[in-house]
Amino acid sequence: MSADWPVYKVADLEAAKKLLVQDGNHGEYRPRKNEFVENGTAFIRAADLGYGAVKFDAAEKINEVAFKRIRKGVGADFDTILSTKGTVGKIAFVPEGSPRFVCSPQTSFWRSLDHDFIDPKFLYYELQSKHFLNQISSRKGETDMADYLSLTSQRSLNIRVPDLCEQRDIARILGALDEKIELNRQINQTLEQIAQAIFKSWFVDFGPVKAKIEAKASGRDPERAAMCAISGKSEAELDQLTEEQRQQLSATAALFPDELVESELGLVPEGWEVSTFGTIAKNIRAGVDPTSELPETPYVGLEHIERKHIYLTAWGRAEQVDSNKSRFSTGDILFGKLRPYFHKVSYMPFSGICSTDILVVRAMSTEWQGYVQYQLFNERFVEYSNVRSTGTRMPRANWKDMAQYPMAKPSSDLAAIYNKTVINFNDLAALMVQETNNLATLRDTLLPKLLSGEIRIPEAEKLMEATV
Structure with missing residues (x-):
């Protein structure tokens, strides 16, 4: 039972080289405004944590000059990130193979330095336990400013560290649910990216139109060139499609003109109206x-x-x-x-x-x-x-x-063809969202019960089998 789990002070675990808790740079080492760039090292703020994940793609990025000046808060795989200012207590796990990142002064990382003593994924779940959250709640309002959990306060907290086998069993059960939730999220992101790519090709870059123009200039078949642009396949690969698939591609290709004409927006496909949203x-x-x-x-x-x-x-x-x-x-x-x-x-x-x-x-x-x-x-x-x-x-x-x-x-007619693709993606994404919601409900039910000892591993496994 969790009541029997050993309890350790964070500062003592740091002294024993079992745990490291560190926030981002304050003061002179902090990145400057002109060092934020479109592509670089992710600078993680509280807003970049959501639903247990770090939103690396949405986070602001810093350049190499700023990164080399950083003295602390450089993250790593298997860290747990905790928001410590403003919105205190948002928690996210950094999976293996994540992009390089640094913590802002609004966040800190909690890192297991001895995986045979503290399993990194168990640490992530322990920081979501009632035992831990109650401690945060009692300390985050200790200043007259906005809610803030200083590094000193974090090191004064206690965490529970049960037997390694029990840690790993809990991490395995809750982790399986989180992995399925993450897989569903990735599926939806893939659907979104495909739909975006088609939109950009058809309606922004006019890819099929340009393919027809280039084909005409080189003496090739404009329709087949457009079919290649629409499908992303080579002409040889087109021949491997079924007759029905080729007919569908051909019908879509026919809806794209083979000329670009001048307009107030610049070059646009012939016959397309210059209009407003x-x-x-x-x-x-x-x-x-x-x-x-x-x-x-x-x-x-x-x-x-x-x-x-x-x-x-x-x-x-x-x-x-x-x-x-x-x-x-x-x-x-x-x-x-x-x-x-x-x-x-x-x-x-x-x-x-x-x-x-x-x-x-x-x-x-x-x-x-x-x-x-x-x-x-x-x-x-x-x-x-x-x-x-x-x-x-x-x-x-x-x-x-x-x-x-x-x-x-x-x-x-062309908008309707694009709409069919998007509707199919939306329907699949809705199923993923609903399943994710069910999985999250199960995880949120099991987490406090496992960490409080209310239910044991075999019972949790039965609940998973009945739901998943």
Whole structure:
């Protein structure tokens, strides 16, 4: 039982070289504004921790000059990251093979230096135990400033270290659930990336059109060239497809013209209308009092939408909020208008309510849904909205400007073909989200019970078998 587990003070474990707790650089060694770059070493803040994972792709990056000046807080695989300022107590695990990163002063890493004494994954779960969280709660308000857990305070905490076999059994059971949750997340990210790549190729770079132009100039078959551009296959690989597959590709290729013409937007496909986003999408403004909703009605706040990921991984309930919200329906796209540069855009697989700092966007007609979804998610669109946002400290995008976003509008037939792909991806992603939600519920049920000794390993394994 957990009551029998040995308890150790963090400072004593550090002295014994069993554990290392370290935060990011303060003062002169901290990265400077001009040292943040698009590609580099991830600089992990509290906002980059979510649902047990470190969001390396969304984190800001520092250049090599800043990294070489860093004196502490350089992370490693198998670390557990803890947020220590503002929002205290967010916890994430760093899996093997993660990108290089450093902790900001808002976060610290907890690292097992002796895996035969403290299993790294068990340490991650122990930091989520009631025993540990109660200690954090009692210390985070010790200053007159915002909640803060200093390194000194962290080293005064206690953790429990049971027998290694028991640690590994607990880590194995909870880890299996987390691994399946992570796999589902990766599947959804892959779907998102494929849909993005198609959108960019067809509607931003005009890849199939350019393929036809190049083929005509070199005396090759324009249609087959476009089919290659659409499918990503070589001409030899096209011949290996079924007749039905080739006919579908040919029908799609026929919808792309073989010329680019001058327009106010520059070169655009011949026959495509120079238009605005507001001709295919609208902003739904339906206010709602959440206290009039069923308690279990899904609620989506900005905190639930991950940066640069279009599929949700978590949400709240109407009973958790009380101020006026906005209503959305299945298939709507939510666009975070507060600080639009955060790039918070999400497809809704269900109906519910959301924060008023989120715009609810809906396609004018069904065939445009997929196009609307990934136009909103497009980097160019987000930047356009951000540049036109108003407010210094809390900039907000507005629908009036977003509706005027200029674009080369394809035919509705081509939009419908793209929409079919996106709808299939959305349906699969919704299944992944639902399964992930069920797995997370099971994990969150088992975690406190395993760490409190309320249930033992064999009983937990039976619960897993019944659910997974």
